[in-house]
Amino acid sequence: MRFVTWNINSVRLRIALLERLIDRLNPDVICLQETKVPDAEFPKQPLQTLGYDHLHVHGMKGYNGVAILSRVPLSDTRAHDWCGKRDCRHIVAGLAGGIDLHCLYVPSGGDVPDPEQNPKFKHKLQFLDELTEWSATSGILSRTAVLVGDLNIAPLENDVWSHKDMLTVVSHTPVEVDRLDRLRAARDWVDVARHFVPADEKLYTWWSYRAKDWERSDRGRRLDHIWVTPDLTPKLAGFEVFRAARGWQPKPSDHVPVVLDLAL
DNA sequence: ATGGTAGCGTAGCTA
Numbered sequence: 001m002r003f004v005t006w007n008i009n010s011v012r013l014r015i016a017l018l019e020r021l022i023d024r025l026n027p028d029v030i031c032l033q034e035t036k037v038p039d040a041e042f043p044k045q046p047l048q049t050l051g052y053d054h055l056h057v058h059g060m061k062g063y064n065g066v067a068i069l070s071r072v073p074l075s076d077t078r079a080h081d082w083c084g085k086r087d088c089r090h091i092v093a094g095l096a097g098g099i100d101l102h103c104l105y106v107p108s109g110g111d112v113p114d115p116e117q118n119p120k121f122k123h124k125l126q127f128l129d130e131l132t133e134w135s136a137t138s139g140i141l142s143r144t145a146v147l148v149g150d151l152n153i154a155p156l157e158n159d160v161w162s163h164k165d166m167l168t169v170v171s172h173t174p175v176e177v178d179r180l181d182r183l184r185a186a187r188d189w190v191d192v193a194r195h196f197v198p199a200d201e202k203l204y205t206w207w208s209y210r211a212k213d214w215e216r217s218d219r220g221r222r223l224d225h226i227w228v229t230p231d232l233t234p235k236l237a238g239f240e241v242f243r244a245a246r247g248w249q250p251k252p253s254d255h256v257p258v259v260l261d262l263a264l
Numbered sequence: 265a266t267g268g269t270a271g272c273g274t275a276g277c278t279a
Contacts, residue, residue, distance in 0.1 A: 009270080009271070009279085010270095010271055010272080013271070013272095034271090034279085036271070036272070061272085062271085062272050062273080062277085062278085063271095063272085063277085063278065063279090064278095108278075108279055110278090110279090120278090152279095208268085208269075208279095209268090209269040209270050209279090210267080210268040210269050210270090211268080211269090212268080251270085254269090254270075254279085
């Protein structure tokens with residue numbers, strides 16, 4: 001079974017690129033972040049035409065928004081609210097075989113990496129803390145699961161173009177990397193990218209729109225992640241960062257799709 | 265040190 005996660009940065013604007021992605025990768029399940037559309041206006045029809053009959057969409061006007069598009073049935077679909085906000089950042093669906101699929105969009109955190117000065121950074125840390133607490137107490141701990149999405153943190157040295165220069169830049173500061181580690185440790189999640197790609201190798205899933213030439217400067221970050229519970233480790237069959245999509249014209253997303261194959 | 269681009273929606277917020 002092939003899973004793809006992609007921060008698409010507006011699903012309506014990039015529906016043609018989503019169709020191209022489907023043509024190239026033929027995923028069974030697609031998880032999207034930053035759909036930026038209320039549920040009633042989600043472009044369901046073109047996806048159903050392509051065989052994605054099982055849709056779990058959770059969006060709002062203008063910002064955020066997550067979605068799961070599937071060719072296989074989804075059960076027990078639900079959404080979670082964190083930090084007292086209804087901001088459409090976390091949905092879950094059940095797959096055959098008792099597997100939970102989490103699609104997540106963690107707050108970006110603003111510019112200043114200080115929770116006292118910057119409410120957005122405080123929100124990011126609190127969001128991760130609430131998720132970690134919930135992971136440890138909700139009973140979901142014992143379930144087999146796949147977690148994907150834009151976690152907006154690049155935890156390892158080679159998840160950013162320059163570890164030294166990025167230590168004070170939101171997405172790679174020690175305080176948020178520590179919070180992400182605690183979340184990962186709460187269920188002993190396996191970081192699938194680093195299962196397949198050695199930690200001494202640079203690996204990015206996002207490149208800023210602001211670079212003159214994203215490909216040449218290659219100042220990327222690994223913000224988009226795929227995690228699985230340890231019982232799925234023997235089923236890990238393939239992984240890819242679909243870097244080519246960053247150059248798709250016109251108007252690429254600043255994030256690229258990330259692919260997981262599971263031998264279920 | 266600064267400012268650079270993009271999406272939504274049509275100003276200014278968010279990333």
